[in-house]
Amino acid sequence: MTGRMAALKHILFPYDFSEPGRRVAPFVWTMAENLGARVTVLSVLPPPFDGPPPGMRSGQPYAGDTPAEWRGHLQSRLAADLLDEFPGLHVERVADDGDPALRIVAFAETHDVDVIMMPTHGVGKFRNLLLGSVTAKVLHDATCPVWTAAHVDTQSASSVPRRILCAVDGSPTTPALARWACDLARAFRANLAALHVIAPISDWPSLESERRLQEQLRDGARERIGSMLSASGVDAPLRIAVGDIVQCVSEESRQEQADLVVVGRGAIAEPFGRLRAHAFGIIQRSPCPVISV
Numbered sequence: 001m002t003g004r005m006a007a008l009k010h011i012l013f014p015y016d017f018s019e020p021g022r023r024v025a026p027f028v029w030t031m032a033e034n035l036g037a038r039v040t041v042l043s044v045l046p047p048p049f050d051g052p053p054p055g056m057r058s059g060q061p062y063a064g065d066t067p068a069e070w071r072g073h074l075q076s077r078l079a080a081d082l083l084d085e086f087p088g089l090h091v092e093r094v095a096d097d098g099d100p101a102l103r104i105v106a107f108a109e110t111h112d113v114d115v116i117m118m119p120t121h122g123v124g125k126f127r128n129l130l131l132g133s134v135t136a137k138v139l140h141d142a143t144c145p146v147w148t149a150a151h152v153d154t155q156s157a158s159s160v161p162r163r164i165l166c167a168v169d170g171s172p173t174t175p176a177l178a179r180w181a182c183d184l185a186r187a188f189r190a191n192l193a194a195l196h197v198i199a200p201i202s203d204w205p206s207l208e209s210e211r212r213l214q215e216q217l218r219d220g221a222r223e224r225i226g227s228m229l230s231a232s233g234v235d236a237p238l239r240i241a242v243g244d245i246v247q248c249v250s251e252e253s254r255q256e257q258a259d260l261v262v263v264g265r266g267a268i269a270e271p272f273g274r275l276r277a278h279a280f281g282i283i284q285r286s287p288c289p290v291i292s293v
Contacts, residue, residue, distance in 0.1 A: 007035075007114070008031070008035045008037055008114040008115050008145075009035070009036065009037050009038065009114055010037060010038055010040070010111070010112055010113050010114050011028060011031060011032055011037045011038070011039045011040070011113070011114065011115055011116075011117055012040050012042060012104070012107060012108050012111075012113040012115070012116045012117070013025070013028045013039055013040065013041050013042065013116075013117050013118070014042050014043075014044070014100070014104050014116065014118045014134070014138075015041050015042065015043050015078075015081075015082070016043065016044075016053040016056060016100075017043070017053075017056050017077075017081065018053060018119070018121075020119035020120075020121040020149065021118075021119055022082070022085075023119070023149065024117060024118065024119050024149050025082055025085040025086070026085070026159045027117060027147070027149065027159045027289065028085075028086070028117050029085060029086050029087075029089065029159075030159040030160050031115070031117065031147070032086070032089050033088070033089065034160070034187065034188055035187060037114070038089070038090045038091070038092070039086060039089055039090070039091045039092070040091075040092045040093075040094055040107075040111070040113070041078065041082065041091060041092070041093045041094070042094045042096065042103075042104060042107055043056075043074055043077075043078050043093075043094070043095050043096070044095075044096045044097060044098060044099075044100040044103045044104065045061055045070055045071070045074050045095070045096070045097040046097070046098070046099065046100055047097070047098070047099075053100075056074075061073070061074065067097050070097055071095045071096065071097055072095075074095035074097075075093070075094075075095035078093045078094075078095055079093055094107070100134045101133070101134045101137030101138050101141065102137075102141075104116065104118075104134070104138050104142075105137075105138060105141045105142050108142055108143075108144055109143065113144055114144055114145070115144060115145045115146070115147055115291070116138060116142055116144060116145070116146045116147065117146075117147040117148075118134075118135055118138065118146070118147070118148060118149070119132070119135070119148070119149045120132060120135050120148045120149055120150075120151045120283060120284070121151065135148060136280065139265065139279070139280070139283070139292060145265075145291055145292065145293045146265070146291070146292050147289060147290070147291045147292075148283050148289060148290050148291075148292070149289050150286060150287055150288050150289055151283060151284050151285070151286070152287070157258075157259045157260070157287070157288035157289060158259045160188065160259070161185075161188050161190045161259035161260040162188070162190050162191065162259055163190060163191050163193070163256055163257055163258045163259050163260075164181060164184065164185045164188075164190045164191070164192050164193070164258065164259065164260045164261075164262060165192075165193050165194075165195055165249075165252060165253050165256055165258040165260070165261050165262070166178055166181035166182075166192060166193070166194050166195070166236070166261075166262040166263075167194075167195045167196075167197070167245075167249050167261060167262070167263050167264075167282070168194055168195070168196050168225060168228075168229075168264070169196070169264065170196060170221070170224065170225055170228070171264075173264050174225070174228050174229075174232075174264075175228055175229075175231065175232035175234075176232075177262070177263075177264040177293060178194060178228070178229050178232050178234040178236070179232050179233065179234060180262070180293055181194075181234075181262040181293075182233075182234045182236065184262065184291075190259070190260075192234075192236040193236055193237050193238075193239065193256055193258075194225070194229060194234070194236045194237070194238045194239070195238075195239050195241060195248070195249060195252050196221055196222075196225045196238065196239075196240050196241070197240075197241045197242070197243065197244075197245045197248045197249065198217055198218060198221050198240060198241070198242055199242070199243075200214065200242050200243060201213055201214050201217060202214070214242060218240045218242065221240050222238060222240045225238060225240070226238055239252060245278045245281075245282070246278050246281035246282055246284075246285055247285070249261065249263075249278075249282050249285075249286070250282065250285040250286055250287065253286055253287055253288055254287050258287075258288050259288055259289075260288060260289050260290070260291060261282065261286050261288060261289070261290045261291070262290075262291050262293060263279055263282055263290060263291075263292050263293070264292075264293055265279050265292035265293060279292055
């Protein structure tokens with residue numbers, strides 16, 4: 001991460017004809033319209049032995065005998081869908097086949113994609129507990145920012161973000177992440193707030209000595225993170241919360257009525273940075289979309 005938000009001029013929207021995917025379209029349009037970006041809608045048909053996603057199951061998704069024929073059929077279906085969702089935008093529609101997550105990441109890397117926007121839902125009994133496998137793989141492997149919808153059935157956040165919450169972990173990447181979020185907030189004329197979460201020091205918060213020590217740590221974190229933000233040229237109110245990272249970020253986003261949460265992702269498998277280790281949990285619990293940078 002360089003610290004300044006590169007122009008987001010190419011948005012990749014992986015689309016599987018599902019209802020969660022369709023609900024992402026207004027957010028894609030808003031992002032593209034406000035940032036002057038072009039949009040690529042990408043549909044990927046998995047290998048036959050995996051079976052098509054639920055949204056593709058109708059209409060003989062594997063029409064034909066060869067992958068080329070499957071792609072042609074999928075391209076025709078894609079050309080007839082989402083016709084009214086992107087008024088005034090340049091939209092390219094691309095059909096592909098193979099492992100969906102691999103094809104999405106590969107397309108993003110070879111076509112100068114600046115941000116991937118996709119739903120989070122898996123399918124089945126445990127979908128409210130788990131991210132969809134494709135989304136999880138894309139989050140893990142993609143090198144560009146990934147925007148994910150709220151992990152709920154109804155998207156209640158405004159498609160035009162007016163309140164953005166940036167969760168920072170105090171690592172060396174904090175200044176760059178904060179500047180990136182600040183640039184995004186400026187592009188949307190949105191209010192930006194920062195949140196840092198520290199761990200509780202005791203299971204006995206009622207003890208006066210423990211409360212004093214916790215407040216000292218909170219004050220120290222406020223001074224340290226505040227200095228990092230100030231040195232980065234980011235002027236945003238900072239809240240220091242105590243508790244579990246995922247729970248605190250989720251609760252703060254509700255209290256702030258945030259329309260978008262920005263978190264540092266990097267390589268999620270990387271053991272560095274407390275927020276990175278909790279990125280999946282934040283995405284699962286957030287009441288609004290999350291953009292992982």
